[in-house]
Amino acid sequence: MALSPTTILIVDDHQLIRETWAHILSNESHLKVVGKAANGEECIELVNTLNPDIILMDIDMKPINGIKATREVRKISNPIKVIGISMHSHPHYVNRMLEEGARGYITKNVSKPVLLEAIEEVSKGNRYLSPDVKVTLVEYVLTQEKNKKRISEREYEIVELICQGLTSFEISQKLQIKKTTVEVHRHNILRKLNLKNTAELVNQFYC
CATH class of the missing domain: 3.40.50.2300 (Response regulator)
Structure with missing residues (x-):
């Protein structure tokens, strides 16, 4: 049959x-x-x-x-x-x-x-x-691991929240820290990764 x-x-x-x-x-x-x-x-x-x-x-x-x-x-x-x-x-x-x-x-x-x-x-x-998707995902993992080594755990935590679309104020509320502290972290993240702005940051982390 x-x-x-x-x-x-x-x-x-x-x-x-x-x-x-x-x-x-x-x-x-x-x-x-x-x-x-x-x-x-x-x-x-x-x-x-x-x-x-x-x-x-x-x-x-x-x-x-x-x-x-x-x-x-x-x-x-x-x-x-x-x-x-x-x-x-x-x-x-x-x-x-x-x-x-x-x-x-x-x-x-x-x-x-x-x-x-x-x-x-x-x-x-x-x-x-598909093979091309696998290649992109591998590159993503390697990039993430490389970036993690260049910034602190707190900075990486902030990156994850930025990727979720949260503003500096919302991040400060979530992490219970001052907004100015978040802004300092954002500045340091861009400096350490040699990026110009948040758009480049989001693209760097594939988020």
Whole structure:
């Protein structure tokens, strides 16, 4: 008895990409594209009716982005497996998707074999990251370790709070220290890491 094909829902706000992915997957007998959605909102609606095995989820969409859509999908049906697909390999996006329950993450410039491998591995219950995403994550870890050695524990704690979007006043309240002390720490962090401003700091720590 032949096994049922793995059903897939494609979610992306660009029609050309949706059609391209659907065409690529249509040549695989063990895969079946059961639906296409232009945004997270449509995705959530289709999940209720189609109940696909796997969702190929774009990240940057409106009004509901892929991260929020993944969270909602997991609430509706835990068995559905999500693979994040984006132009971004930045650790921030990867981590957010994985935190919300995605089982895989690949970039849009991957080859067909990598796309198929991602679907196969995730359908088996495994996690999957495309090679370029793995490289970015390794660079992130190495950068973090290098930066940790150049600043104090307190300064690194402040960096983490800056990455969360907190202001100097909010950081001072959270750490129960003076705002001026936070400002001094921020100045020292930039000086030690040879950075010009907070924007460069955030980019340095991939946050």
